[in-house]
Amino acid sequence: MENVVLIIHLLLALGLIAVVLMQRSEGGGLGMGGGGGGVMSGRAAATALGKVTWGLAIAFIITSLTLTILAAQDARGTSVVDRLGTPSAPTEDGNGAPALPAGDDLLPPAQGDNAPLAPRAD
Template identity: 75%
Template sequence: MENVVLIIHLILALGLIAVVLLQRSEGGGLGMGGGGGGAMTGRAAATALGKVTWLLAIAFICTSITLTIFAAENASGSSVIDRLGVTPPAADRGETPALPDSDLLLPPSADENAPLVPTLD
């Protein structure tokens, strides 16, 4: 059932993209005007595409919520580590890993006799 809803969701997403790209720009978005006025503006086609856009958007949201519910049911309150059945190594021994010596954390001291710029010999 989840795969069917997922396929419908993907078809709705592609349809929604197509319908939005088919719509005519009414200007104001990025400074590009839709242009034109008058009696033949294509407003009826724009409202039909607008209704299809709303219908696809509502269906897309419904399938999104349905997929979220399916994912929540499959999660069952356990983590990925619990599903693997492997315990972390630090939990097995009951120890915390040791820190390295503080001398290893410092940068190496500069040798007074060493040149600052490497030479190509």
């Protein structure tokens, strides 16, 4: 079910992009310099492409909400950390505070262990 809605959602997105790109540019930001029919004017021109754009946009929003609801139902009671298989919280000491790592883990390696190689003299 989720895959079907996702495919419809992607087709709607591509259709919405195509319809918006086919529309005539009215110049000026937000249609203010185009004369009429812009976003800021009193009444927008009801063209066929405008109606298709609104229909695709509404369908796109509906499929977005549907995908969100389906994903929320699938993830109910689980966490991303649970899926990874790692512990969600570090171990605690007796006072309820997180345990500190051992001091050896914080120090850099000793010079004898991983000493860098001397540059070659050519």
